[in-house]
Amino acid sequence: MNARRWRRRLTSGGMTGLVALLSFLAVLALVLILGDLVVRGASSLDWSFFTKNPVPAGESGGGVANAIVGTAIIVGLAGLIGLPIGIGTGLYLAEYGSGRLGWVVRFVADVLNGTPSIVVGIFAWTWLVKPMGHFSALAGSVALAVLMVPMLARTTEEIVRLVPHSLREAALALGYPRWRTSLRVIARTALAGIVTGCLVGVARVAGETAPLLFTALGNLNFSTSVLHPMQTLSLQIYVYATGPFDEWHRLAWAAALVLMGLVLLLSLAARWAIRQRHGAAR
Amino acid sequence: MTTVPMEPVAAPEPRWRALRGSNLADRLYRGALTALALLLPLLLLALVSELAVSAWPAIRRFGLSFVWTSVWDPVAGIFGAAPMIFGTLASSLLALVIAVPLALGVAIYLTEFAPKWLRQPVAFLVELLAAIPSVVYGLWGIFVLIPFLRTVVVPPLRAALGWTPFLSGVFYGNSLLAGSVILAIMIVPYIAAVSREVLLAVPVSQREAALGMGATRWEAVWTAVVPYGRAGLIGAVILGLGRALGETMAVTMLIGNRHDIGLSVLQPAYTMAAAIANEFSEATTDLYLSALFEVGLILFVVTVVVNAMARLLIWRVARGTAVGSRAL
Numbered sequence: 001m002n003a004r005r006w007r008r009r010l011t012s013g014g015m016t017g018l019v020a021l022l023s024f025l026a027v028l029a030l031v032l033i034l035g036d037l038v039v040r041g042a043s044s045l046d047w048s049f050f051t052k053n054p055v056p057a058g059e060s061g062g063g064v065a066n067a068i069v070g071t072a073i074i075v076g077l078a079g080l081i082g083l084p085i086g087i088g089t090g091l092y093l094a095e096y097g098s099g100r101l102g103w104v105v106r107f108v109a110d111v112l113n114g115t116p117s118i119v120v121g122i123f124a125w126t127w128l129v130k131p132m133g134h135f136s137a138l139a140g141s142v143a144l145a146v147l148m149v150p151m152l153a154r155t156t157e158e159i160v161r162l163v164p165h166s167l168r169e170a171a172l173a174l175g176y177p178r179w180r181t182s183l184r185v186i187a188r189t190a191l192a193g194i195v196t197g198c199l200v201g202v203a204r205v206a207g208e209t210a211p212l213l214f215t216a217l218g219n220l221n222f223s224t225s226v227l228h229p230m231q232t233l234s235l236q237i238y239v240y241a242t243g244p245f246d247e248w249h250r251l252a253w254a255a256a257l258v259l260m261g262l263v264l265l266l267s268l269a270a271r272w273a274i275r276q277r278h279g280a281a282r
Numbered sequence: 283m284t285t286v287p288m289e290p291v292a293a294p295e296p297r298w299r300a301l302r303g304s305n306l307a308d309r310l311y312r313g314a315l316t317a318l319a320l321l322l323p324l325l326l327l328a329l330v331s332e333l334a335v336s337a338w339p340a341i342r343r344f345g346l347s348f349v350w351t352s353v354w355d356p357v358a359g360i361f362g363a364a365p366m367i368f369g370t371l372a373s374s375l376l377a378l379v380i381a382v383p384l385a386l387g388v389a390i391y392l393t394e395f396a397p398k399w400l401r402q403p404v405a406f407l408v409e410l411l412a413a414i415p416s417v418v419y420g421l422w423g424i425f426v427l428i429p430f431l432r433t434v435v436v437p438p439l440r441a442a443l444g445w446t447p448f449l450s451g452v453f454y455g456n457s458l459l460a461g462s463v464i465l466a467i468m469i470v471p472y473i474a475a476v477s478r479e480v481l482l483a484v485p486v487s488q489r490e491a492a493l494g495m496g497a498t499r500w501e502a503v504w505t506a507v508v509p510y511g512r513a514g515l516i517g518a519v520i521l522g523l524g525r526a527l528g529e530t531m532a533v534t535m536l537i538g539n540r541h542d543i544g545l546s547v548l549q550p551a552y553t554m555a556a557a558i559a560n561e562f563s564e565a566t567t568d569l570y571l572s573a574l575f576e577v578g579l580i581l582f583v584v585t586v587v588v589n590a591m592a593r594l595l596i597w598r599v600a601r602g603t604a605v606g607s608r609a610l
Contacts, residue, residue: 012498016395022387023396026474027407029467033414033422040425088318096312097319105319107593108326114521114589115329116528118555119582122562122575123329126336150322179311207415210530210555214562234417234531241421242535249425256418267413271406 034260041257044250053222054236060247064255066222070230071262074140074216075206077226082145082205083152083198090156090197095182097157106157109150120146121211129215137223137230140216144205152201159193160186196273203266207259209234233259329582337576339569348576354541356565361573363580365541369551370581373458373537374526376547377465382519385470389477394489394503405478412471420535423464428455428536431463436548453548454538461537461551465526473522476596480514481507517595524588528581530555554581 048063055062089109093102124143129135163186171181187194209232212218217229218239224230233255240252340348344361351362388408392401436453443449453459484507492506493499508515538550539560554577565571 008498008501012500015500015504016391019387019391019395022384023391023404023408026384026388026411026470027404029470030407030411030414032426033418036422036426037418085318085321088315089322092315092319096315101316101319105322107590108322110593111586111589112322112326114524114528114585114592116530116555116581116585118528118530118558119329119333119578119585122558122578123332125562126332127328146325149325153319153322177305178308182311203413207413207418209415209417210559213559234415237417237421238531238535241417241424252421253425256421259415260418263413263415264410267410 037253037257037260040250041253041255044254045257049251049254054220054251057243057245057248062251064231064233064236064251064258066219067231067233067236067255068258069222069224070137070216070219071206071232071234071259073224073226074137074212074230074232075144075202077138077141078144078148078205079198079202081141082148082201085145086149086152086201087156087194087198089149089153090194091160091182091187093153093157094160095186106154109153112146112150113154115147116210117143117147117208118210118213121214124211125214132227135215135217135229137216137226137228140212140230140232141226143211143215144208147208147211148201148205151204152197155197155200156190156194159190159197162193163189192273196270199266199270199273203263203270206266207234207263209238233262333575333579333582337572337579340572340576343569344573348573349580352541352543356561356567356570359567359569361570363554363557363573363577365543366552366554366557366577367580368543369458369537370527370553370555372551373462373465373533373553374523376458376462377469377526378519378523380463380466381470381473381522384466385473385518385522386477386515388470388474389481390503390508392474392478393481394499394507405475408474409471411467412475414468416468416529416531417535419464419468419532423460423532423536427464428460431455431460440548447545448547450546451544451549454550456536456538456550457548458537458551459547461533461553462547464532464536465529468529468532469522469525472525473518476518476521477511477515480511480518480596483514484510513595513598517592517598520588520592520595524585524592527588528555528585530559534559554578 048061050063050068051065052061052063053066054064089105093106093109096102097106120143124139124146128139128142132139167185167189168181171185172178176185212232212235216232216235218235219229219231237252237255237259240248240255243249340361344351348361348363349367350364352364353360353362354365355361388404392405396404432453432455436459440449440453488506488510489502492502497505533553534556537553537556539552539556540550541552542550544551558574558578558581562571562574565574
């Protein structure tokens with residue numbers, strides 16, 4: 001009897017230790033990846049890295065100024081297209097989404113959320129690149145927007161639903177029409193959360209590569225025209241990492257560090273915005 | 283406060299209309315939102331039809347043999363996608379084998395055992411894994427993971443199990459194993475986040491009842507909490523599978539990209555997503571392009587089915603909490 005009790009206790013303790021160890025391993029993976037990025041990338045971050053364009057293969061030096069600007073333009077444009085649609089869809093789901101159409105939209109959003117980004121890439125190619133006859137940053141932005149919308153719709157819905165019902169009732173009782181109640185009271189109360197959703201959405205697509213391969217394509221030169229191919233950090237990393245030159249590998253690590261920093265910054269900003277909301281609620 | 287002049291109420295109509303939501307502005311607002319929301323289903327339809335139309339020449343030409351023949355010869359115009367379908371399934375399943383225990387461990391630790399102050403930070407750090415761009419995983423995989431596998435993992439593995447067909451051949455680095463390991467790391471945060479929400483949705487009374495019967499803490503978790511959330515946990519795993527199937531960049535950079543079906547995890551393989559990423563821009567003939575679209579269509583349909591299955595399972599357990607949508 002006693003032995004059995006000990007065995008059960010030992011199992012319990014052992015399994016507790018095991019799941020703790022597994023959690024440690026998962027965090028360790030993150031630390032290792034971020035650590036390697038800093039160790040291998042930080043030394044290449046100098047002035048010319050941020051201000052120069054790539055130099056021909058084999059030469060050393062050069063930077064990724066075109067990719068940084070390109071990332072900003074493509075992701076910014078994707079946000080301009082995707083954020084209003086995503087937020088609008090989310091508001092619809094929260095306000096009017098109890099019927100059959102709401103169910104359909106919600107389910108489609110969840111399904112599209114898991115769509116492989118490469119499939120969205122070739123879709124954007126057939127829709128925009130093929131008819132236009134050439135690759136363009138705009139097509140890349142549309143592809144990224146397509147990835148952003150379903151996620152944003154669901155986050156917005158969830159956050160808007162958290163707004164207490166009494167607020168809506170109070171506004172309606174004061175004679176506010178529904179649209180004003182929705183925009184001025186409900187959406188505004190949920191604003192911090194919606195902003196968080198937007199930041200997370202932008203962060204997720206900022207690092208995407210696959211949908212840009214056949215749309216934005218990449219560009220060795222500095223370009224700000226959205227109707228022409230444009231370089232992004234992610235595309236640059238892909239080309240440099242899979243290329244044969246040590247110099248390229250060095251730049252790939254540096255570019256990865258910059259991209260990771262950008263994504264982390266957006267994620268942390270999102271977290272900060274959530275904090276603000278919780279702070280305001282109290 | 284100002285006094286409201288008590289004139290006879292001339293038009294109570296507008297207010298009632300406002301409450302019922304039937305005045306013009308309200309209808310416009312609702313219409314605009316509905317139009318935006320309709321974009322998503324339309325997008326899905328457009329996506330499916332566009333893929334199907336583009337893939338049609340290949341579908342008509344090869345029929346079902348596209349799925350189980352393995353000759354991929356763009357010059358001769360013969361396309362069979364069996365190797366990449368196999369590679370996609372093999373890498374995803376292998377990734378699940380690695381990721382599921384890890385992710386479930388994280389979820390169980392964070393909901394049941396970890397000290398309160400540790401839960402939020404660790405959950406945040408694990409979810410950060412999902413924020414790392416795929417291409418960065420690929421870069422890290424090429425320069426850190428593959429050397430690590432080559433020097434530390436593969437030699438002892440091979441010494442122990444080298445006689446099995448799963449570990450035969452020379453290990454150059456880019457391989458099914460490397461692709462699967464990176465996939466595993468990438469899907470851990472998704473599975474862990476959803477599992478955690480599922481476990482959090484299990485009523486406290488389940489735990490209390492088990493503990494009250496004299497179960498140890500682990501027994502309470504394993505016999506009362508995990509079985510209660512089983513459907514949701516399976517949903518979480520399937521969701522992870524959906525992610526793994528469609529993952530492109532990191533896998534393309536690590537799996538070796540060879541049209542071949544082999545049992546050895548040390549050999550290069552191919553996935554559907556990787557094939558599209560690699561070959562789409564060099565597809566010179568219409569048939570070649572169409573074959574790649576068919577690959578895309580298959581990939582899309584498979585991930586849609588897998589995701590729909592996962593969602594239904596998760597919704598069943600945690601309806602109303604919108605589980606997963608925050609993390610995903």
